[in-house]
Amino acid sequence: MSDTLRITGWVVLAALGIAAPFLISSGRWLEFIELTLFVAVLGQAWNILGGYGGQYSFGHAVFFGTGAYVQALLQFRFGFSPWLALPFAIASGAGVGAMIGYLSFRYGLRGSYFALITLAxxxxxxxxxxxxxxxxxxxxxxxxxxxxxxxxxxxTLQFTFAEPFLRHAGYYYMILTVLILAYIAVWRMERSRFGAQLISVRENEDAAAALGVDAFRVKMKAICLSGMIAAAAGVYYVQKYLFVDPEIAYGPAKSVEALVAPIIGGLGTVIGPLLGAAFLHSIGEVAKEAIGALIGPRPGLDLILYGMILVLVLGYLPRGLAGLLDSAWRRLGGGR
Amino acid sequence: MDFLGLPSYSWETVLGSAISGVFLGSVYALVALGLTLIYGVLHIINFAHGAMLMLAMYAVFFLWSALGIDPYLALLIVVPAGFVFGYALQRGVIGRFSHGRDEITLLVTLGIAIMIENGALFAFSATERQVQVPYDFDGIDFGVTFAVWPEIAALAGSLVVTLALWLFMTRTDMGHAIQAVAKERRGAELVGIDVEHIYGVTFGIGAACVAVAACLLAPTYAVSPQFGYLFVLIAFTVVVLGGMGSFVGALVGGFLIGITEQLGRLYLGESLGLITISAIFILVLLFRPTGLFGQASG
Structure with a gap:
């Protein structure tokens, strides 16, 4: 696909995203899209380090949770305005990323060992x-x-008691803003020297180093950027729910969500995390509705499907849904 | 929280804590033995290990609640079932979907863990369930601490399983074949060993170890769908500390982690005491990723 075509596609998508609250009056559906975008942001954060950099983190909650805690505690303990807390929260994501990255990459942890240490x-x-x-x-x-x-x-950056339209769409636009900024950052990264170096480290770290790429520096930059975006998702979470606890912040659920979406959507692609999040949430919602209508609401069903889809995609679609779309496009004769 | 002045205790209290740490550690060692075997041979980190333990715990619970089978008698049913389950899981799912790539395998086992855990949540709800046995209040009084029979059985079990695994690996043809595959996969294939079958058997034995652990844990631990997650983190720590692939390492690592956890709880409090486990995990990964008994490179 040519760049102009891609950019057109993204602009249309962004326009749809901005128009959505005007087109959708049902709060439940807008909420559904909002949560999808939230997971798409978390997934994009993971995708920078895992998809482009090949460093699979199993503990991305550490960045999300720290961003959420810093945003909450600065307001709660010191009476910070949420706007003032925001840069600290995002910086904390980069800070935790720098700490974990420095220790892991300095000591040369790769592959499964990196996954384990992030989990730890x-x-x-x-x-x-x-x-x-x-x-x-x-x-x-x-x-x-x-x-x-x-x-x-x-x-206060809280929309619960705002005028009707903001009450309907305030938090939606908040996460949409984060998403657009994050996706532009990754789009630009992909086309930059840094992006090329990051991909070269993923493909073969030793060969990249032999060609003069400073692998340590490149991975450090990636983990800090990744941490910042995950922390921004944490800020959104705290402003929306006005609550955070150790399980929500650092429990395994967020780490899993962050990695499942980009793997299913397509590793190392800009659109992958969004595709993955949208696909998973739609399937999960349909399944919950269908089974809920049959035997009443029960927890766990959507996640069973996530697990199955994850295994199937790993087995049969190594390039994820984005790869599937890409080959379909080629087969239709596009991109010549 | 007072970080500077740690509380001081009499030596009896400390010794008592350490001894109860040995019993706790034997439980961790039991769970870690299967994990280290699977890592040593297949070179994969089995993320589904905790989920498999949880599933086996449910099997023990339902055998007891529906048929009145004692957890120790359930060994005869759950262990062979665990072997079959593990063999089928490796050959039917993990081997097939992961294309032999380490990161993909890790993610496939994560996918399986998500399926099993949420399957249990869907089928059994989040309620905790526990087997009730008549002998879980009696035991041996060590003066400084007290151990109930199920704890003593778990300690004995961990020693027996370690010895049995070691004998199996060094004295039987199948054990030799497993070692051959672990050391040199291609070479083993060339001399006519069915590598996929060996992988299946190894994973099956790993799952059977989990089943043994489940039977020995059932009298003292309640099971819920999240049960495995707690253990899998500790089991990873034990395996990394002991050296991936080493049975003796898993046993010693289990005891060390158990003792450290109990002393950590004593000195740092119930909640913060758990930080010792994560700290050991991180430090070993950074400074000695081969662990105490592991071999360099692998």
Whole structure:
């Protein structure tokens, strides 16, 4: 596909995204799209490090959770405005990324060992968040006060008591903004020198190093960028739900969501995490509706399907849904 | 939280904690033995290990609640079933879908773990269930601490399983074939060993070890769908600490982690004490990824 065609496609997609709240009046459907976008952001964060860099993290919750905790605690403990807390929260994602990256990459951890150490860090942060009660409130979690003053909507960055349209779409636009910024960043990264170096490290780290690529630096940049985007997703989460606890922040659920979406959508592609998130959520929602109608609501069903789809995609679609679309496009005669 | 001045305890309290750590550690060793075997031969990190343990715990529970079978008698049913399950899982799913690539295998086992865990949540709900046995209050009094019979059985079990695995690997033809595949896959193939079959058998034995662990844990632990996640992290730590692929390493690593956890709880408190496990995990990965008994390169 030519670049112009791709850009046109993205602009149409972005326009649809911006128009969605005007076209969709049902709060439930908009919420569904909003959560899909949230997972697509988490997935894109993972995709930078895992998809482009080949470093599979099993503990991406550590970045999401730290961003969420910093955003919540700066407001809760020090009365920061959410706008002032935001840069600190995003920087904390980069900071944790730098710490984990420095230790793992300096000591040459690759493949499964890198996956294990990220998992261990997420678990260590979960234990710390539970234990250092004087800072984090421990297992009870941090609750932010709900703003009920419609005049303070923008200063508190809370849309629950805003005027009807913002109440309908405020949080949706918040995550859409994060998503558009993150996807533009990855789009530009893919076409930059840094992106090419990152891909070369994924393909063959030793060969890349032999050609003069500083693999350590490249991986450090990738993990920091990845951490920042995951932390931004954490900021959105806290502003929307006004609550975070150790399980939500550092439990395995977010780490799994972050990696499943890009793998199913297509590793190392800009559109992959969005495709994966949309596909998974649609399937999960349909299954929940169908089974729910048969035997009443039961937890777990959507995740059973995620697991199955993950295994099937790994087995039969190594390039994910994006690869499938790409070959379909070629077969139709496009891209000549 | 007082980080600087750790509380001081009498030596009896510390010794008591350490001894209960040995019993706890034997439980960890039991879970880690299967994991280390699978890693040593297939060179894959089996993320589904905890989920398999949880599933086996449910099997033990339902054999007890529906048919009144004692957890120790259930060994006769659950262990062969575990072997068959593991063999089928490796040959039918993991081997088929992962194309022999390490990262893909890791992700496939993660996918299986997600399926099993949520399958259990869907079928059995999040309620905790526990087998009730008449002998779980009696035991041996060591003066500084007290161990109930199920804990003593788990300790004995971990020693027996380690010895049995070692004998099997060094004294039987199948054990030799497994070692050959672990060392040199292509060479083993050339001398006529069916590598896929060996992979299946190894995974089956790993799953059978999990089944043994489940039977020995059932009297003292309640099972819920999330049960495996806790154990899988600790089991990874034990395996990494002991050296991936080493049975003695798994046993010693299990004891060390058990003792460290109990002393950590004593000195740092119930919640923060668990940080010792993550800390050991991270430090070993960074500074000695081959572990205590592991061989360099692999």
């Amino acid at each position: 860090f997420a678990e260590a942060f979960r234990v710390l968040a539970r234990s250092i009660v004087s800072v984090t409130e421990g297992g009870r979690g941090v609750s932010l006060p709900l703003n009920q003053d419609s005049g303070e909507v923008w200063t």
